[in-house]
Amino acid sequence: MTDAFVHAQSAAAFLLAQTPLRPRIGVVLGSGLGAFADDLLDAARIPYANIPFFPRSTAIGHAGQMVIGTTTGVPIAAMQGRVHLYEGYSAQEVAFPVRVFAGLGIRAVILTNAAGGICLEYKQGALVVISDHINLQGTNPLVGPNEERFGSRFPDMTQAYSRTYRDMALQSARKLGKTLHQGVYAGVLGPSYETPAEIRYLRTIGADLVGMSTIPEVVAARHMGLNVLAISCVTNMAAGILDQPLNHREVLETAERVKGDFIALLQAVIAEIAAALGE
Numbered sequence: 345m346t347d348a349f350v351h352a353q354s355a356a357a358f359l360l361a362q363t364p365l366r367p368r369i370g371v372v373l374g375s376g377l378g379a380f381a382d383d384l385l386d387a388a389r390i391p392y393a394n395i396p397f398f399p400r401s402t403a404i405g406h407a408g409q410m411v412i413g414t415t416t417g418v419p420i421a422a423m424q425g426r427v428h429l430y431e432g433y434s435a436q437e438v439a440f441p442v443r444v445f446a447g448l449g450i451r452a453v454i455l456t457n458a459a460g461g462i463c464l465e466y467k468q469g470a471l472v473v474i475s476d477h478i479n480l481q482g483t484n485p486l487v488g489p490n491e492e493r494f495g496s497r498f499p500d501m502t503q504a505y506s507r508t509y510r511d512m513a514l515q516s517a518r519k520l521g522k523t524l525h526q527g528v529y530a531g532v533l534g535p536s537y538e539t540p541a542e543i544r545y546l547r548t549i550g551a552d553l554v555g556m557s558t559i560p561e562v563v564a565a566r567h568m569g570l571n572v573l574a575i576s577c578v579t580n581m582a583a584g585i586l587d588q589p590l591n592h593r594e595v596l597e598t599a600e601r602v603k604g605d606f607i608a609l610l611q612a613v614i615a616e617i618a619a620a621l622g623e
């Protein structure tokens with residue numbers, strides 16, 4: 345992926361040729377959360393398979409297309425599905441779509457995911473704004489020679505998750521009368537779910553949520569100076585909290601159940617972020 349810059353530019357040029365819209369915000373929709381992009385207006389829907397150099401997702405619950413359209417009048421690029429490290433993709437490949445967002449001229453990204461709830465205050469179906477992360481994935485998309493056209497060798501991560509955007513999300517939820525938590529996301533490799541002992545360990549080190557995605561995208565976004573908002577849907581309580589096994593069906597069912605709240609929150613916060621980005 346030493347040509348990642350050129351590849352991202354070429355994927356972005358391809359996408360821009362499919363639509364007159366110029367997206368301002370990039371959105372990644374996690375497992376079971378893709379429905380948001382079904383309602384975009386004036387939408388161009390482009391399968392990942394058609395986009396040059398774009399990785400294709402294999403996970404169940406991921407449609408695998410880029411939708412460029414508008415919501416509340418704001419042009420956005422939304423990914424229905426992402427690829428994961430556990431599918432065998434490198435961290436660079438997982439982060440590539442965010443490189444393409446930057447190539448589209450996007451400066452703000454919203455990443456969403458399904459996650460296990462570690463914090464005992466969360467209930468299944470809770471929405472949580474990620475305030476920070478702990479990278480336990482054993483890799484990083486910036487490993488290898490640094491591409492200076494993206495950013496510097498050692499990017500700062502102190503405000504990986506924009507405080508301004510988090511405040512906007514919390515305010516949007518308040519206006520909608522919905523509860524929105526804030527928490528720390530531990531990113532693991534997967535694909536097996538955690539053991540109960542691993543969940544106790546994650547709680548001890550300060551994690552509120554656990555999931556298998558998002559971190560490579562955040563790191564690549566910050567490398568390029570993009571601002572990040574990330575929202576998790578607690579699709580299940582993490583292993584060992586409830587006396588029951590975890591399964592992917594439950595993850596998709598919970599995501600389906602909170603779809604309405606999730607879409608309303610995304611629409612509201614996109615309007616806020618777009619207003620803050622200005623013209």
Ligand code: HPA
Nearest residue numbers: 458459460554555556582
């Ligand atoms: N663990 C890891 N990833 C997940 C989980 C979980 O419990 N739920 C959804 N994604």
